[in-house]
Each structure stands twice: as structure tokens, then as C-alpha cells.
Amino acid sequence: DAGITQSPRHKVTETGTPVTLRCHQTENHRYMYWYRQDPGHGLRLIHYSYGVKDTDKGEVSDGYSVSRSKTEDFLLTLESATSSQTSVYFCATKKTGLAGGPYNEQFFGPGTRLTVL
Amino acid sequence: EDKVVQSPLSLVVHEGDTVTLNCSYEVTNFRSLLWYKQEKKAPTFLFMLTSSGIEKKSGRLSSILDKKELFSILNITATQTGDSAVYLCAASPSYGANSKLTFGKGITLSVRP
Numbered sequence: 001d002a003g004i005t006q007s008p009r010h011k012v013t014e015t016g017t018p019v020t021l022r023c024h025q026t027e028n029h030r031y032m033y034w035y036r037q038d039p040g041h042g043l044r045l046i047h048y049s050y051g052v053k054d055t056d057k058g059e060v061s062d063g064y065s066v067s068r069s070k071t072e073d074f075l076l077t078l079e080s081a082t083s084s085q086t087s088v089y090f091c092a093t094k095k096t097g098l099a100g101g102p103y104n105e106q107f108f109g110p111g112t113r114l115t116v117l
Numbered sequence: 118e119d120k121v122v123q124s125p126l127s128l129v130v131h132e133g134d135t136v137t138l139n140c141s142y143e144v145t146n147f148r149s150l151l152w153y154k155q156e157k158k159a160p161t162f163l164f165m166l167t168s169s170g171i172e173k174k175s176g177r178l179s180s181i182l183d184k185k186e187l188f189s190i191l192n193i194t195a196t197q198t199g200d201s202a203v204y205l206c207a208a209s210p211s212y213g214a215n216s217k218l219t220f221g222k223g224i225t226l227s228v229r230p
Contacts, residue, residue, distance in 0.1 A: 041222065048217065104151060105151065106162075109159060
């Protein structure tokens with residue numbers, strides 16, 4: 001795996017509070033991703049990053065923001081958490097190929113279970 | 118919109134059985150098809166297929182891609198209880214800075230002793 005850690009691993013919070021999840025990788029992979037996984041929906045992409053300070057939206061980005069100030073860290077922020085954001089959140093990374101483009105295998109972190117009451 | 122559909126959604130077999138898991142895809146500028154295994158934790162990478170008709174094998178698991186019919190199968194022979202997991206497939210478009218995976222919903226495999 002790509003030495004990916006996520007923190008916290010579990011969090012319970014209340015509706016309306018801000019929440020930040022952290023993804024940290026030690027492999028110097030260029031590409032990083034945030035997914036959420038819900039029953040009946042599989043893995044859905046929230047946001048991704050293709051380099052420091054370069055980020056873009058995925059298919060379920062509403063209510064989430066991200067930041068990447070250095071290669072190893074990718075932060076996901078819920079500005080005002082809602083119950084619909086209760087989910088398991090996975091971070092993933094992907095390395096860059098020799099020609100500068102990415103390989104396609106993504107490596108996943110252990111996940112964060114977030115409950116919004 | 119890119120789409121990946123897996124079938125069946127769930128499957129129960131007995132140890133020693135052989136199972137076939139299906140994955141069909143519709144992805145613009147398709148490049149590769151990936152299989153992951155997910156137990157009660159993060160998905161772990163199994164295979165990536167980019168060429169049609171070439172089987173990839175790892176122990177009792179094998180997978181093949183058909184780019185003409187737009188599907189892939191994952192076979193598991195002589196199943197064991199440790200094969201119980203959710204199996205995810207994902208399709209990826211051509212390489213590029215914004216290349217992203219589209220995942221199917223997963224197939225839940227239960228292997229009974």
C-alpha cells in the first residue's frame with residue numbers, strides 16, 4: 001500500500017458543526033482523492049487533487065471543500081455537517097507514471113467513519 | 118455519464134465452489150478496468166486490465182476483459198471463507214491529469230463453510 005493514514009478514524013459530531021478529515025501519505029504520490037461510501041451507492045468521488053494547490057470537484061462535492069498545501073496531506077472539510085453526510089470516508093492516492101501521466105491503480109487509506117447526529 | 122454495473126449484487130456459495138462476478142462498463146475513452154476486494158476495511162487492489170482477451174491470474178483468482186462487449190469477469194475457484202468480501206470493479210478513462218475511476222456498487226460474496 002501507499003502508506004496512507006487517515007485521521008480521525010471515527011468521529012461523532014452534531015449537525016451544523018464544522019469537521020475536517022485528514023489524509024496523510026508517505027509515498028510522494030501526486031494524485032489524491034476523497035470518496036464516500038454508502039450502502040447501495042458504492043464509492044463516490046467527492047474531490048480530488050492532481051498536485052499541490054490543484055484540486056477539482058467529483059460527483060458529490062456539494063457541502064465539501066478540500067485543501068492541499070503540501071504533497072503529503074489532503075484535507076476534507078465539511079463546513080456545516082448534515083446528517084446526510086454520515087458516511088465512511090476513504091482517501092486514496094495514485095502515483096505518477098514515468099511519462100508524467102498517472103497509473104490507474106489507486107491505493108486506499110483505512111477510512112474514517114463519520115456520524116452526524 | 119460514465120457508468121459501471123456489477124452483477125449479481127450479492128452471492129452466497131459454499132466452500133469449494135467456483136464463482137463468477139460480472140462487471141459491465143460504459144466509459145468515454147476507456148483505458149482500464151480495475152478489480153478491488155473490500156473486507157471490513159479499505160479496498161485492496163486485485164487486478165488492472167487494459168488489453169482485451171488477456172487473462173490475469175493470482176492464485177485462485179483470475180480476471181479477463183472484453184473490450185468489444187464492454188465487460189469483465191472475475192473468477193474465484195475453490196472458494197474459501199476468507200474470500201468473503203465485497204468485490205468492486207472500477208473503470209478508468211485514458212490517462213490524463215484528471216483521469217478518475219468510476220466504481221460499480223460492488224458484489225457481496227459470502228462463502229459458507
